[in-house]
Amino acid sequence: ExxxxxxxxxxxxxxxxxxxxxxxxxxxxxxxxxxxxxxxxxxxxxxxxxxxxxxxxxxxxxxxxxxxxxxxxxxxxxxxxxxxxxxxxxxxxxxxxxxxxxxxxxxxxxxxxxxxxxxxxxxxxxxxxxxxxxxxxxxxxxxxxxxxxxxxxxxxxxxxxxxxxxxxxxxxxxxxxxxxxxxxxxxxxxxxxxxxxxxxxxxxxxxxxxxxxxxxxxxxxxxxxxxxxxxxKYRHYAPNTPVILVEHDDVDTMVKKVLEEVKNYNNPIVLCLKEHVGYYKDHNINFDTIGSEANYYEFAVKLFEMLRKYDEKIDAMIIEGIEDKGIGIAVMNRLRKASYKIV
Ligand code: TXA
Ligand code: MG
Missing domain, CATH: 3.90.870.10 (DHBP synthase)
Incomplete structure (x- = not known):
């Protein structure tokens, strides 16, 4: 034991x-x-x-x-x-x-x-x-x-x-x-x-x-x-709930893409940057924060926790990406591999 x-x-x-x-x-x-x-x-x-x-x-x-x-x-x-x-x-x-x-x-x-x-x-x-x-x-x-x-x-x-x-x-x-x-x-x-x-x-x-x-x-x-x-060469971890990754861009572009994706599902969750919370609150959208534009380390330390937390609990995870810099390269490497769709 x-x-x-x-x-x-x-x-x-x-x-x-x-x-x-x-x-x-x-x-x-x-x-x-x-x-x-x-x-x-x-x-x-x-x-x-x-x-x-x-x-x-x-x-x-x-x-x-x-x-x-x-x-x-x-x-x-x-x-x-x-x-x-x-x-x-x-x-x-x-x-x-x-x-x-x-x-x-x-x-x-x-x-x-x-x-x-x-x-x-x-x-x-x-x-x-x-x-x-x-x-x-x-x-x-x-x-x-x-x-x-x-x-x-x-x-x-x-x-x-x-x-x-x-x-x-x-x-x-x-x-x-x-x-x-x-x-x-x-x-x-x-x-x-x-x-x-x-x-x-x-x-x-x-x-x-x-x-x-x-x-x-x-x-x-x-x-x-x-x-x-x-x-x-082994298939990397991909959650059973599909992950849709929105590549990093200016706020308006990212939010627009997220809202487009949200329409495709009955019960999705948006995992967004703290700075973007205001955009989803008003739309009556289910969301959680996964880090902030200001601190990529915070995103990294929450990444696997969030993937485990929401897997099989909802019908899609729509995740806002960060830039390929610093620890962001590691985060995006894991996210792209876990994704079902990248927009
Ligand atoms: O942070 C970490 O590295 C954690 C903690 C526990 O130390 N360990 C970890 O181990 O992530 P693992 O086994 O999940 O990932 C190790 C990776 C595998 O992709 C494996 O193929 C690669 O390292 N690897 C091991 N030996 C190698 C070698 N001789 N040449 C190339 N890649 C190698
Ligand atoms: Mg491993």
């Missing part, structure tokens, strides 16, 4: 983390909070433990996992990396970013789905860091959702998806970012390639790496022809 442990990230009771860390040492599965989304973890050096992750999630074995570490030294232990590159990476650690690098022998093939590269991440969440430290092994972890659902950003999401399927769930409140880590591939020549946009925006990466490649698929606009991130 699943044991639920509640921790306050601002005042962590060490004994609770030690108990979960002991479970990791015993090849058990532990759901834990990170600053992006909740992860479903197990000992990343144990094939037996990692297999339990795939089973709990219903994840295909050819979709590799991210290995979570608690210090910079681990990059030397699990990957082949030059000191010059490590110095650059260090500036982003710990944080919501994952690096694809050449893997060392010690990393089991089940983690990397047989590939010769490994996705490594040092999370910034205090609970995640302590768990990895006490476990004394790197923790392999995908997002803690059932395959095909949005990543969990709140305790109730992990309890719903994972209770009864894992050994431990560490509940540690709401996450900070709400979209999964930025993934960059450092194995294809000199210029890093963004495989998945996330909280660390391209501008920040350019500061550090000089140049960066953002393929079209990173915007979620086209299906990837070049399948670098194997996870991308």
């Amino acid at each position: 699943t044991k639920v442990i509640e921790v306050d990230p601002l005042n962590i009771e060490e004994e609770k983390i030690k108990e979960a860390a002991q479970a990791i040492k015993e090849d058990k599965t532990v759901v834990f909070p990170t600053e992006t989304v909740y992860g479903l973890g197990a000992n990343g050096l144990s094939e037996n433990a990692v297999r339990k992750i795939f089973k709990a999630k219903g994840r295909p074995y050819d979709n590799p996992l991210i290995l979570h570490v608690a210090n910079v030294r681990s990059f030397l232990e699990y990957t082949y990396i030059s000191y010059t590159l490590l110095e650059k990476i260090e500036r982003l650690l710990p944080g919501p970013i994952t690096f694809v690098l050449k893997k060392r022998e010690i990393v089991p093939n089940i983690v990397t789905a047989g590939k010769d590269t490994i996705a490594l991440r040092m999370p910034a969440h205090p609970v995640a860091l302590k768990l990895i430290e006490y476990a004394e092994v790197p923790i392999a972890a995908p997002s803690a959702n059932v395959s095909g659902k949005p990543s969990p950003t709140m305790a109730e999401h992990v309890l719903k998806d994972m209770f009864g399927k894992v050994d431990y769930i560490i509940v540690g409140g709401k996450v900070e970012f709400g979209v999964e880590s930025t993934i960059i591939d450092l194995t294809q020549g000199k210029i890093p390639i963004i495989l998945r946009p996330g909280p660390i925006p391209p501008e920040k990466l350019k500061e550090i790496f000089g140049d960066i490649i953002i393929p079209d698929f990173a915007y979620g606009k086209i299906e990837p022809d070049y399948i670098k991130s194997p996870g991308m």
Whole structure:
């Protein structure tokens, strides 16, 4: 049975983390909070433990996992990396970013789905860091959702998806970012390639790496022809209730498009920017806010929560989009992939 442990990230009771860390040492599965989304973890050096992750999630074995570490030294232990590159990476650690690098022998093939590269991440969440430290092994972890659902950003999401399927769930409140880590591939020549946009925006990466490649698929606009991130070949989460995405534009254009779409459904909800509330109030339209023009981080942290909240409760979600800048690139990538129609 699943044991639920509640921790306050601002005042962590060490004994609770030690108990979960002991479970990791015993090849058990532990759901834990990170600053992006909740992860479903197990000992990343144990094939037996990692297999339990795939089973709990219903994840295909050819979709590799991210290995979570608690210090910079681990990059030397699990990957082949030059000191010059490590110095650059260090500036982003710990944080919501994952690096694809050449893997060392010690990393089991089940983690990397047989590939010769490994996705490594040092999370910034205090609970995640302590768990990895006490476990004394790197923790392999995908997002803690059932395959095909949005990543969990709140305790109730992990309890719903994972209770009864894992050994431990560490509940540690709401996450900070709400979209999964930025993934960059450092194995294809000199210029890093963004495989998945996330909280660390391209501008920040350019500061550090000089140049960066953002393929079209990173915007979620086209299906990837070049399948670098194997996870991308699986159908991305699409709610059962159709999502209609209205691309960002000036207010009048967006509101006009939303009102057009509203007419097509009996019981739709409009998920709008705070600044636009006035336009829908007067039309007697069912709406909720999903963030504001002034703060894209707020949109990111509410995105998966809203998709879960309204799925199957109404007959359409008509969502106002934001600009492809900063964390907005990550938000729009997830939204375009979840959409049934984009206007
Ligand atoms: O924020 C996050 O990254 C969260 C938290 C828990 O750390 N984790 C997460 O894991 O989003 P997951 O498994 O849901 O997404 C990992 C993605 C998958 O699309 C997978 O295909 C890709 O990373 N990936 C893993 N190893 C890879 C590799 N060697 N090369 C390219 N892509 C890889
Ligand atoms: Mg995932």
